[in-house]
Amino acid sequence: MKKPLLLLPFFLLTGSFFCKAQSLPTPNGSPRPRMSLRIVGVRASAHPEPLLLIGAQETVLSALIVHPKDLAIKEIYRDSTLLSSVEGQGKNGILVGELKSKRPLFRLEHVLEYFQVPHEKRSLRVLVNKQPVDPTLFLADVQRIEKIEVTRQELTNPVRLSWNENEEYLNIVTAQ
Numbered sequence: 622m623k624k625p626l627l628l629l630p631f632f633l634l635t636g637s638f639f640c641k642a643q644s645l646p647t648p649n650g651s652p653r654p655r656m657s658l659r660i661v662g663v664r665a666s667a668h669p670e671p672l673l674l675i676g677a678q679e680t681v682l683s684a685l686i687v688h689p690k691d692l693a694i695k696e697i698y699r700d701s702t703l704l705s706s707v708e709g710q711g712k713n714g715i716l717v718g719e720l721k722s723k724r725p726l727f728r729l730e731h732v733l734e735y736f737q738v739p740h741e742k743r744s745l746r747v748l749v750n751k752q753p754v755d756p757t758l759f760l761a762d763v764q765r766i767e768k769i770e771v772t773r774q775e776l777t778n779p780v781r782l783s784w785n786e787n788e789e790y791l792n793i794v795t796a797q
Contacts, residue, residue, distance in 0.1 A: 671697075671714030675760070678726060684754040686761035686795055687720060694718045720762075729759040736769045738791065745771065746782070748792045753782060767794045 670681040675692075685692075696717040720726070727735065733743050747756045751772075772792045774782050782790070 669713040671699075671716050672711040673716045673718055675718050675720065675726065678760055680758045680760040681755070682716075683752070684749070684758040684760060686749065686765050686793070687724075687726070688722075688762070688765060691720050691722050691724070691762075692718055693721055724762050724764070726760045726762055729756050729761075732759070732761050732763060732766065732793070733769070733791075735763050736766070738769055742771055742789075742791060745789050745791045748772075748782075748790050750795055751792055761793075765796050767796050769793050 670683060673680050673682055673685065675685075694716050698715040698717075729747065730743075747754055747759065749759075770792050771789050773787065773789055776786060782788075
């Protein structure tokens with residue numbers, strides 16, 4: 622019984638050192654910024670992606686549905702002086718590509734029409750294989766899409782797209 626009582630002062634003493642170390646100022650003398658946890662919805666492009674140009678159509682790799690072997694990247698632009706005049710998505714680099722098969726690529730509204738998605742469901746947020754995408758940059762070969770389903774986010778998903786558990790999404794399921 623005496624051993625646990627002897628350890629109590631030890632834990633109190635070491636715990637106070639850790640608490641004090643967290644409140645010490647930074648080496649330059651300014652106070653440490655307070656850490657706060659903010660949970661916000663995941664944006665479609667959480668990580669900056671380069672703009673992908675296929676012909677006259679703009680997209681990003683996360684919003685492009687084609688067979689990977691069908692895409693050929695012809696040029697890559699990363700020069701910051703060249704890209705400084707480009708606004709929006711292109712500031713992270715520009716890829717110029719083409720399809721080897723010359724199949725037509727369609728924007729989201731044409732894909733939804735092709736799969737006869739009801740008009741009242743077309744305003745839902747769009748997922749591709751349960752990952753969010755920017756609908757303005759969506760570009761797809763319709764032969765690579767198996768189905769489009771209306772779904773809800775799984776409650777056990779570690780990344781919440783919305784705190785509304787009843788929110789519906791259009792999930793585009795692609796061929797593997």
